[in-house]
Amino acid sequence: MLRGSDRSRVGGLALLLAISLVAAGPASAAGFSIFEAGSRSTAMGGAFVAHADDLSAMFYNPAGVAQGVKKGELRAMVGVTLIVPKAELAQGYDPYPGSDYSVKMADQFFFPPNFYTSYGLSDCVSLSFGTWFPFGLATKWDEPDFRGRYLSQYVDLKQFAAGLQLAWQINDVIAVGAGPEMRFSTVKLHRKVPLFNPFTNRVVDAAHADIRADLEMDLTFGAGIRLTPTPRLSIGASYHGAVDANFEGESTFYQLSTGNPQLDAAFAAKIPVNTKVPTKTTIQAPAQTQVGVGYDFGKLSLEAAGTFTEWSAFDTTVLEFEAVDGKQVPTSVLPHDWEDAWAFRFGAKWQVSEKFDLMGGFVYDQTPEPDGDVGPLLPDANRRGYSVGFSWKIGQKTWVDFSNLYLTFSERSITTNDDNFNGRWKNFANLTVLNMRTSF
Amino acid sequence: MKTTKNALLLALALALVATASPAAAQADFSKFVAIGASVDAGFLDNCWVRYGQVDSWNAILARQAGAPAFEQPLLDTPGTGCMYLISLAPQFGTRPAQVKPLNLTLPRPYDNLSIPGYTLQAALTKKGPSSASDVAGLVLRTLNATQVEQAASLKPTFVSIGLFGNEILGPATSGTAVDGVTVMPAAMYAASYQAVVDTLKAAQGGTGKGVAQLIPDITTIPFTSTIPPFITSGGQVVMGPNGQPLTFLSSRGGDATGGGAGVAPIPATSLVNITASAFLATGYGIPCAVLDAGGAPANDPRRTNCNKPLPDNANAQLGLPGVVLYPEEVALLKARGAEFNEQIRAIATAAGYKVFDTTAFFTDLRTHGREYAGITVNAAFLSGGLISYDGVHPTSLGYAVWADEMVRFINANYGTTIPRPDLSAYLFSGSSAQGGYPVNFGAALTTEDAIAWGAAIYTPEVMRTLADTFPVSARTAAAAPETEEAPVPAEPRGRSARIDD
Numbered sequence: 001m002l003r004g005s006d007r008s009r010v011g012g013l014a015l016l017l018a019i020s021l022v023a024a025g026p027a028s029a030a031g032f033s034i035f036e037a038g039s040r041s042t043a044m045g046g047a048f049v050a051h052a053d054d055l056s057a058m059f060y061n062p063a064g065v066a067q068g069v070k071k072g073e074l075r076a077m078v079g080v081t082l083i084v085p086k087a088e089l090a091q092g093y094d095p096y097p098g099s100d101y102s103v104k105m106a107d108q109f110f111f112p113p114n115f116y117t118s119y120g121l122s123d124c125v126s127l128s129f130g131t132w133f134p135f136g137l138a139t140k141w142d143e144p145d146f147r148g149r150y151l152s153q154y155v156d157l158k159q160f161a162a163g164l165q166l167a168w169q170i171n172d173v174i175a176v177g178a179g180p181e182m183r184f185s186t187v188k189l190h191r192k193v194p195l196f197n198p199f200t201n202r203v204v205d206a207a208h209a210d211i212r213a214d215l216e217m218d219l220t221f222g223a224g225i226r227l228t229p230t231p232r233l234s235i236g237a238s239y240h241g242a243v244d245a246n247f248e249g250e251s252t253f254y255q256l257s258t259g260n261p262q263l264d265a266a267f268a269a270k271i272p273v274n275t276k277v278p279t280k281t282t283i284q285a286p287a288q289t290q291v292g293v294g295y296d297f298g299k300l301s302l303e304a305a306g307t308f309t310e311w312s313a314f315d316t317t318v319l320e321f322e323a324v325d326g327k328q329v330p331t332s333v334l335p336h337d338w339e340d341a342w343a344f345r346f347g348a349k350w351q352v353s354e355k356f357d358l359m360g361g362f363v364y365d366q367t368p369e370p371d372g373d374v375g376p377l378l379p380d381a382n383r384r385g386y387s388v389g390f391s392w393k394i395g396q397k398t399w400v401d402f403s404n405l406y407l408t409f410s411e412r413s414i415t416t417n418d419d420n421f422n423g424r425w426k427n428f429a430n431l432t433v434l435n436m437r438t439s440f
Numbered sequence: 441m442k443t444t445k446n447a448l449l450l451a452l453a454l455a456l457v458a459t460a461s462p463a464a465a466q467a468d469f470s471k472f473v474a475i476g477a478s479v480d481a482g483f484l485d486n487c488w489v490r491y492g493q494v495d496s497w498n499a500i501l502a503r504q505a506g507a508p509a510f511e512q513p514l515l516d517t518p519g520t521g522c523m524y525l526i527s528l529a530p531q532f533g534t535r536p537a538q539v540k541p542l543n544l545t546l547p548r549p550y551d552n553l554s555i556p557g558y559t560l561q562a563a564l565t566k567k568g569p570s571s572a573s574d575v576a577g578l579v580l581r582t583l584n585a586t587q588v589e590q591a592a593s594l595k596p597t598f599v600s601i602g603l604f605g606n607e608i609l610g611p612a613t614s615g616t617a618v619d620g621v622t623v624m625p626a627a628m629y630a631a632s633y634q635a636v637v638d639t640l641k642a643a644q645g646g647t648g649k650g651v652a653q654l655i656p657d658i659t660t661i662p663f664t665s666t667i668p669p670f671i672t673s674g675g676q677v678v679m680g681p682n683g684q685p686l687t688f689l690s691s692r693g694g695d696a697t698g699g700g701a702g703v704a705p706i707p708a709t710s711l712v713n714i715t716a717s718a719f720l721a722t723g724y725g726i727p728c729a730v731l732d733a734g735g736a737p738a739n740d741p742r743r744t745n746c747n748k749p750l751p752d753n754a755n756a757q758l759g760l761p762g763v764v765l766y767p768e769e770v771a772l773l774k775a776r777g778a779e780f781n782e783q784i785r786a787i788a789t790a791a792g793y794k795v796f797d798t799t800a801f802f803t804d805l806r807t808h809g810r811e812y813a814g815i816t817v818n819a820a821f822l823s824g825g826l827i828s829y830d831g832v833h834p835t836s837l838g839y840a841v842w843a844d845e846m847v848r849f850i851n852a853n854y855g856t857t858i859p860r861p862d863l864s865a866y867l868f869s870g871s872s873a874q875g876g877y878p879v880n881f882g883a884a885l886t887t888e889d890a891i892a893w894g895a896a897i898y899t900p901e902v903m904r905t906l907a908d909t910f911p912v913s914a915r916t917a918a919a920a921p922e923t924e925e926a927p928v929p930a931e932p933r934g935r936s937a938r939i940d941d
Binding site for chain 1: 527822837863
């Protein structure tokens with residue numbers, strides 16, 4: 001038997017492990033939003049707010065969970081998204097990092113999971129619990145002489161949502177759903193600290209900065225409405241609130257030898273090296289609104305949806321370091337100045353048989369990131385995504401869903417980066433989502 | 441009808457001409473020629489040497505603009521006596537000078553004719569070296585023509601009229617600004633500048649094509665602005681009984697041999713140049729009472745000369761430096777510099793040259809610096825990366841940033857699309873020369889000194905905490921020449937006289 005405090009400690013640890021082991025992807029929707037909370041929705045290009053007809057509706061439209069609810073029935077859905085991102089600075093520009101410079105992001109892959117369960121309180125009201133990753137960002141540049149290493153070598157930002165929602169099918173036309181959402185966030189940033197070495201007249205790496213904050217918890221909510229004026233027509237809208245994750249973490253500045261002991265001593269006299277430095281920062285996860293309309297033509301269903309993400313909340317990241325032993329690391333201010341952005345999504349589903357659905361979709365996703373902020377931390381761009389997928393009934397009440405989304409990014413030629421790190425960026429990403437749904 | 445058609449055709453033709461004219465104004469770098477002084481020649485670390493010359497801002501501009509065969513009077517290593525950093529105290533050494541010209545036999549004038557130490561007067565009148573050690577001989581050779589005449593003879597398509605500032609830098613670095621004696625009247629400067637411009641313009645067919653430089657505010661360069669006038673102890677300014685910061689002692693009008701109006705604290709708005717560090721290290725300028733109050737031990741080297749004044753003025757005969765600019769000297773230099781700049785701007789512009797605001801550029805480097813992907817460089821002495829050991833001349837990185845600015849300036853003014861230089865080699869190798877900037881590690885420094893230096897390493901005030909101590913001693917290239925290496929006969933001049941622009 002675990003005592004209460006032990007249980008919560010173990011529970012917290014398990015949650016932390018779950019987050020840090022599975023990792024989140026780099027942004028698979030523009031900015032660092034992750035829009036792939038379920039396989040069928042992904043197969044439809046994310047156009048799912050109107051139909052919202054599986055438990056991933058907790059993310060796409062909480063009202064959708066009320067569809068087909070039966071008193072006493074327990075439904076569950078579990079799955080994982082495999083994200084494989086690629087990014088490269090295809091060509092740097094002069095004066096920095098230089099027109100003969102190009103670099104590829106390190107190979108990475110991520111597999112954020114999702115899990116949803118719902119219980120029928122009546123034939124029109126359900127209580128649901130679900131978890132998903134609405135936000136995540138990971139970029140990694142592992143070449144030691146990466147010319148953006150003083151900005152970012154590695155960033156890993158994850159936000160994990162756990163929601164508890166009620167959904168109510170009020171009548172044949174209107175359903176609503178809403179509930180609180182806990183967001184659990186972690187962030188890590190690695191970069192080098194430069195120093196001008198006056199002995200050699202060269203810029204050298206004086207320290208490796210490891211900045212991290214573990215498990216910040218914040219509360220927000222999700223809500224949705226779904227209208228079915230006719231049996232064939234569905235209209236949906238949903239909203240998930242914003243979160244300001246106020247991290248209290250720690251940084252370690254691991255000193256690197258500059259090759260000159262005097263310079264090393266001078267640096268260590270100024271910067272608290274090889275010790276933990278309490279660090280504060282805030283990351284804003286924006287509010288997200290989805291609206292969409294769906295229509296069923298018998299075996300064929302279509303949906304069009306728009307997602308509006310209030311990215312203007314993500315304006316500046318400030319890293320504040322506490323003084324240690326009288327040594328103060330200067331505050332680091334990273335202006336972002338992002339803009340609110342829309343994504344437009346289109347999906348189609350063809351019911352091939354009672355046991356097999358085929359789906360396809362398209363998404364055009366506007367980047368919220370202005371030219372000034374496009375850099376190694378996140379080289380975002382407008383995206384076009386092409387998706388396919390299927391659902392296959394493998395048991396009495398059990399379905400397997402599979403989808404693949406291929407995301408192409410517009411090439412982005414940046415000449416006005418705020419940090420004077422300019423060049424032509426090329427990205428793409430592939431996302432594969434696997435889900436299983438069942439009911440008891 | 442026909443008239444209307446002709447009118448339309450004429451209008452079209454005029455429109456085409458109007459469209460074409462910006463292209464006609466484009467800079468033509470097929471014969472790019474530079475004149476000027478040390479900063480136009482790639483001089484750094486108080487030295488003229490290949491690894492600096494290859495990255496003179498003129499040379500970088502020539503490379504970026506695709507100027508063919510841009511020839512410079514390259515001098516192989518070790519050069520004319522280059523400073524190197526021994527310790528962060530700071531302590532410098534000087535490499536033995538050895539003048540090894542690499543292309544002395546070029547059968548025509550060089551394209552970069554800039555000569556360290558040059559003034560407008562020299563550019564107009566000197567046809568050869570004035571002594572065996574005069575570096576002008578390495579550039580002018582036996583062509584029996586002045587710098588300006590040689591430039592004109594090349595029929596330049598694009599001219600760089602460099603930074604002729606020695607007229608005002610000399611008085612500043614020697615701490616001796618006397619109107620009409622060491623500082624010339626603006627009219628005299630203007631007459632010479634007009635003659636230079638007239639000759640070049642004539643060689644370009646009557647219209648000047650090229651760029652001209654203004655003179656930076658020499659009262660803000662590290663050489664004159666690094667050491668504050670205040671006495672400090674342990675990084676803290678020492679306060680006097682009246683609550684005001686104590687300033688160093690000097691004797692107005694005196695020099696290192698004595699004289700002057702009597703020993704007294706200098707006004708708080710005086711400038712103390714970095715040559716003073718050698719004097720401060722042995723106590724010049726510091727009241728003995730301050731050392732007593734600060735608990736300085738009996739063997740503190742500063743007790744040797746405490747209560748003696750810092751030399752205000754240079755003694756030209758004995759080659760002794762002056763290290764203090766009194767407020768009226770500062771005001772004179774600022775005002776005269778501004779007057780010179782007005783003349784440059786008027787004369788060069790009237791002749792057709794585009795005038796780059798070098799004054800604003802260097803001020804900006806000092807106050808804001810430049811940032812490249814998290815790397816901040818600025819004009820702070822030693823820590824900033826843009827100004828070399830002599831406190832006056834840029835590093836190769838500094839020259840590259842200047843060249844980058846010039847590329848943008850020329851593109852903006854001539855409608856060209858000259859590519860900006862890649863700064864990564866300068867940032868990470870210190871030079872575009874093979875192997876980068878030559879590396880020299882100095883002897884060990886005491887931890888206390890390193891900490892004192894480190895306490896300010898990120899700020900432009902990096903040197904300010906050092907002003908009172910310099911405990912390990914001094915800039916060996918400065919007035920007290922206790923270099924480990926033998927002074928070089930070919931470079932006999934004292935440091936303050938060598939700091940020329």
